[in-house]
Amino acid sequence: MDRLWYGGDYNPEQWPSEVGEEDVHLMQRAGVTVATVGVFSWAKLEPADGRFEFGWLDDVLDRLHAGGIRVDLATATASPPPWLVLAHPDVLPVTEDGVRLSVGSRQHYSPSSATYRRYAGRLVRAIADRYGSHPAVEAWHVNNELGCHVHRDYSDESAAAFRRWLEARYGSVDALNEAWGTAFWAQAYGSFEEVMPPRTAPTFRNPTQLLDFDRFSSDAWLEVYRAEARILREVTPGVPITTNFMGFFKPIDYWSHAAEVDFVSDDHYVDPADPAAPVFAAMTRDLMRSLGGGRPWILMEQSTSAVNWRRRNAAKPPGMHRALSLQAVARGADGVMQFQWRQSAAGAEKFHSAMLPHVGEDSRVFRETVALGEELASLADLVGTRLSARVAILFDWDSWWALEQPATPAELSYVAIVLRWYTELWRRHLLVDFAKPDADLSAYAVVVAPATQVLSTAAQENLAGFVAGGGRLVAGYQTGVLDDRLHVLLGGYLGALRETFGIRIEEFAPPAEPSLSGGPVPALAIHGLGGGTAREWGEIVRIDDAEVLATFAGGMLDGLPAITRRRSGGGSAWYVATAPDDLASVVDAVLDGAEVEPALPHPVDGVEAVRRGNRLFLLNHTDQEIQAAGHRLPSRGAVVSPGD
């Protein structure tokens, strides 16, 4: 398409038919180019087993087409109708406690359910047959937010699928026993039939069982996607396919899902009351671009103002929605879509804002909707342009799953740790790619590995090679502790990277939890680079062949290394054994002399700068007017100018 996508989820089935005509006129006024149709239409399209009713949808597509609005057409499989569940309760997912979930909300099906797959497949084929060549159809929208509510299913049917998955992975039960370390706690299995999903048990479940169930579950959701995509590719080979992701969503390894979509799309809902929202949004945009290998992606859902599922749902202040929409385009999106076009009058999402609010056209929100449509139309020349980054952060679902398991050195938040590093790079106007630990890193000058707890042998060698090739590698604590079976890298952790960093980790020594001290959060003292205080982490580092850039002071870590560096050739390997409050100085030191090109030379508080194509995007996320790069940026304002 030669325009940016702009529009939203469109659910005309919730409204009287006369509203449909008005919708198209208002969409045209708002500059809408694409509408997502049919996401939750299964019950209307197939009101009884095998009885399909497409007439109403024919009308919707014809009307949109006549109005010049293209359609992102959903496969309508996101929520099975009540009749299906009543006839086939085996479709329903089961919790780890054995509770079979009920109909009445949405996504009430197990990804492993053969019955679900059979019914969904029949529906997808019927839709593809009927609409595959409809002139309005721009893309297929498979299902919706796969796994959003049903992260994992513990039913007997999933248990059987898990066993097949394990058999395919390990070949023999002996190999599984070795990988899972079942010699511990007498867990050795005599056959795959004995293996269970990690249902509620008396105490900590086997860590590798948990990890494999995470991997299996992510794959099970991928199978739901594949089963639909297979039909669509067969019937309409020319229509591109996506399914909407949910940003940093723990249950699903999007590296594997992204490999199978024609373009990445993402749903992202900021909390307007959260001061960190713009940075976290930027980080998510960079992840989406990276998942697609640098190709443009679509911001498939966002809200124009408040959502409806937080404890208190703040409205977006004027300008915020525009700034965050432009941010997405700046960071590689070829369109921004909203949930949803017209705010619902009933149902569980009626209090979720929309492009056209309850109050109607005469409203702040609709005026902003129209203005954004105009602005996006003026950026159509950016469609298809790509960005390139010189800095990468490793991001790895195995590490996420492992780090946040129970029975680990501490309860840590993987994404919070990644965000701290990202924030420092964002402040410096540096574009960041995310990469898998075993990805080709040759395009990057600097790679950061925050709490990348799991490193396969291949990943260890990949990172060692990156340094050997002249790269700068920065590892944060809890990196390289385990291999991809969650077995400890014995002898000082880090595996093959022990030589690269020139250190061994002897012991972890986090400071006490805040709750125990009764007072302020206990802090470690740091001397040297990043000096001052540090929180959350400390460890005993032994130097084999590295410089010590900072040391701990006081307590049992007194005088021991806190930050180390080993140079070799043009490359260097930095190890940061703590969480210094002054991470900025550490990042300055890492970047010093590196071949990276920020979009602006200096940080300006609250201002984000990104270059895409021939444009410089300057975004002011504060509620104060700011001067930056020769532009006056109004509060929550943005300037898009030709880049210099």
Next chain:
Amino acid sequence: MDRLWYGGDYNPEQWPSEVGEEDVHLMQRAGVTVATVGVFSWAKLEPADGRFEFGWLDDVLDRLHAGGIRVDLATATASPPPWLVLAHPDVLPVTEDGVRLSVGSRQHYSPSSATYRRYAGRLVRAIADRYGSHPAVEAWHVNNELGCHVHRDYSDESAAAFRRWLEARYGSVDALNEAWGTAFWAQAYGSFEEVMPPRTAPTFRNPTQLLDFDRFSSDAWLEVYRAEARILREVTPGVPITTNFMGFFKPIDYWSHAAEVDFVSDDHYVDPADPAAPVFAAMTRDLMRSLGGGRPWILMEQSTSAVNWRRRNAAKPPGMHRALSLQAVARGADGVMQFQWRQSAAGAEKFHSAMLPHVGEDSRVFRETVALGEELASLADLVGTRLSARVAILFDWDSWWALEQPATPAELSYVAIVLRWYTELWRRHLLVDFAKPDADLSAYAVVVAPATQVLSTAAQENLAGFVAGGGRLVAGYQTGVLDDRLHVLLGGYLGALRETFGIRIEEFAPPAEPSLSGGPVPALAIHGLGGGTAREWGEIVRIDDAEVLATFAGGMLDGLPAITRRRSGGGSAWYVATAPDDLASVVDAVLDGAEVEPALPHPVDGVEAVRRGNRLFLLNHTDQEIQAAGHRLPSRGAVVSPGD
């Protein structure tokens, strides 16, 4: 009866028979006039299926009668005996997770259980037959605290009853689909058989399904009452019937229950450590009087000192029990009863205080018991007198259920919001009635509608008519957002009242939650009436035809209306779009010139004044001596004087 009720639950079956004689003598010493008997006696009255043993109860009633003590006789159905449950496990209630609750506590039955109803009915008939004409019997006490622990039952039997209830309400499944908005999330039902109670589901359940299940469940408990009352009215048409309510109890819509009892009775347990306890108690007394349409009611249960179910159970300081008992009488009660007469030596309530404590007669508590009995005897001339109020607060269970659903603009507490308004009126010694939104309001000068989120068309018209007729209507935020199917009142909320208030609500904009700010609770600033700070709420109000009495200052609401008023004829409609800390000034403005008559002209901190009949009740709820209205009020003391 020509005396006030005074006494308590009496459970002689827990004690050796010789204690029974002593009980009557001590009751006489304490001025006891009524004892509630048999609440938990099913297992003793029917120790095996169909074998009734009434001898012991004959003795109890005869002995009380001989002692001049009247009997509030329970139907004994509150807790089915173990033998019944073992033979009929279908009686047991089921949680939303599918857990079938066990015997071993109390109230372990589903209100929809046909088996329970059959057994309970047989027992009630047997009791009515035997005791209906016993001279001691003053009233029937149906069951006990209906729904107290089993708020909702999700069993298959309840599911079937829910479907019948829905069929009666909607007639057709199409009407249900329309009301529930099932076009959203593909929830359309093909038949009533597909509908389920809102059991645990992957995410938010349908809001109208939730509301209807709340309504159904309240009705299911009403059916339990009705089934017993039907038998009692048939056998003993002359004996009045009650069942004890539990104040502001969310699971049951007491407007519907109150319509079917001969007199309202209530159980109320203050937390002596809670400084707001006296105001909340007063508010509850006013609700009870209002539920009964102004008729006298009975305070059926309270504790003389500590209860046993809080984390820490504070004792009532000397005087508190007297003051709160007199408060009930002042606010329309024709009696105050206690749980219980003699403190249990065993069982789950042994640590709950009683009129006669563990330590015996020589105790502070028993001395206060005796003194209160004497004082109540001196107030016997108040029996039957009624009070009238000129101010009403709307109270509506639909709004309560809707406002506190998930997936709403914010987590709000309906009763906390009501209490803020009530407190201001209480401080001014104004008697308050509670009223349903569609009730006849012609008796009132002022009506307050705090967070009355649900307004049917009839209710909207009723309130518009109240203003048109010269009344003052004050609406707080989140009033009139939804109709009684929980469909949004589109076009600016408020429905037919949009004209009455002369405003539209464009968007909700609550301030951030405290937790996000990390510091003190974020506050909005207000200029004008009620100026200062405000918490919890803000919204974008658009003026069509109204005065602006206060505006927001700062942030995205800067300069927008916070409080508005529209006058028409003699009436006025006030809208308060926030929760000002200085609500007092707002209430002063509302009352200014209104035809209301406080019991005392000026607020006195901690002092409550109420007039009933020819008495002025002055209650000092503080631990300091206070002079008020020419009386010296000792700490936690009360003076009941002839009114002037």
Next chain:
Amino acid sequence: MDRLWYGGDYNPEQWPSEVGEEDVHLMQRAGVTVATVGVFSWAKLEPADGRFEFGWLDDVLDRLHAGGIRVDLATATASPPPWLVLAHPDVLPVTEDGVRLSVGSRQHYSPSSATYRRYAGRLVRAIADRYGSHPAVEAWHVNNELGCHVHRDYSDESAAAFRRWLEARYGSVDALNEAWGTAFWAQAYGSFEEVMPPRTAPTFRNPTQLLDFDRFSSDAWLEVYRAEARILREVTPGVPITTNFMGFFKPIDYWSHAAEVDFVSDDHYVDPADPAAPVFAAMTRDLMRSLGGGRPWILMEQSTSAVNWRRRNAAKPPGMHRALSLQAVARGADGVMQFQWRQSAAGAEKFHSAMLPHVGEDSRVFRETVALGEELASLADLVGTRLSARVAILFDWDSWWALEQPATPAELSYVAIVLRWYTELWRRHLLVDFAKPDADLSAYAVVVAPATQVLSTAAQENLAGFVAGGGRLVAGYQTGVLDDRLHVLLGGYLGALRETFGIRIEEFAPPAEPSLSGGPVPALAIHGLGGGTAREWGEIVRIDDAEVLATFAGGMLDGLPAITRRRSGGGSAWYVATAPDDLASVVDAVLDGAEVEPALPHPVDGVEAVRRGNRLFLLNHTDQEIQAAGHRLPSRGAVVSPGD
């Protein structure tokens, strides 16, 4: 054995066989004398139903024996293998909500399972037959941490066992009804068949049902022990038997379990970040010595540094592990063992520290392991020596279970209350025994009864006799409230002790919870002994014949007694009705003139002194150097010197 036990859990089955040789050499270097073998080896010893494979274990024992290391041989029954569970799911335990727990962690069996007992018994017999006369075997280690994760099982099989247990206890259902007070809430049972375990119910379950289920469950775990011990005693009558306890572990009444082991052993894991850890450890050591009737015991498990199951797992600072190990020896342990010898590379406990850490021999932890081995070797002459105390604290599982039930006067922590008294005695270097309320107390000068809520008639008489015989008895609040059926001791609580103390308790009056006040924790004021402030408790005490040593000031307790004493003969009975912040003064007064002998004459902050045999142990638990008793104690250091 003529050496102290020193070593740890040894799980060679988790490692390649070549590691085994290295293990023995390193153990010898570390001074290891005993290894615990086979705790979780069931799946390896019996990989399929009835197929036993002992060869690998033969090798392990032979190799250890050749290395001079003795073996604490486990019965390997702690975790049933997956094949057993798949074939017999009835083995799995069930929660109070009816969830059947799954395989995949450990201890997934019901203690009442006949199937489990049959399989476990066959395994134990096979192990006893094969290794009973192996020269390496020092002791039998039955099962492991009985009840650690499965505190109670609510399955139908446990329900049946509970009924048999009740029948044995009560004889008739009438007696059960009387004991449980089932006249309350219509709970009377017609037969034992109607009785259920306390599964999830609508509200508070019967207190005596709860208590009896606690007693039954503790006994059920004892039956698991007995079933194994019976076989071991039959096959190997000469080998001593233990099972490892878990300190102050609420689910199991260790008085009953300790009576059946040949020596007590205990697992104790301090939180290095908790400042109270050393005192709590000392208290636990004293409990273990007391459980064994003063006989030496074994510290069977501790960690050398961090554990893996807290939210943040702090490392032990240098010296701490040594100090706490010596503390155990000082307080009667004949050995200190660790979990585990070699830190696991996989499984749920891989992040739990060990004697030989992941990093290997060249580490702080292994160097401390070696040094501790040397020091313990020098203390071998202490083996078998016993200690004697002159002060006892009552400790009673019935009181623990009762005090922490729901529906009590307040949520209190039994162990926290005990710890407050213990801390005062520990500071004064006084050795403390723990004793059951009905134990022979004649050896003691002073006995403290903190919150001993449950006192049988025998216990009441025992304590009265202790005072009559010249002892000093100090009772804290909530002592003697209930008899052993949880029936209230009517007439002022305390039962037969009312005369001993010369008081009655009229009412409990705890101050408000902190949460209600919104500000600092509310405090009571005390005048007299222990004057100042007090928290958590207050009550109305009436004097019959006692001195008042302190009174409450302010509030409803103003002027009432807070601490009383009644002297009779040489004895005295003190009652402390509150929790004074200055408990120290109270304890000073109690001890004044008592015949007790502290190990050092004066408290020194953070220093613990204990005498055992001819040694004085001086332990500095602070991170500062301290001079005490003529010794320089380095930070976290210890001196063991010949006693004077």
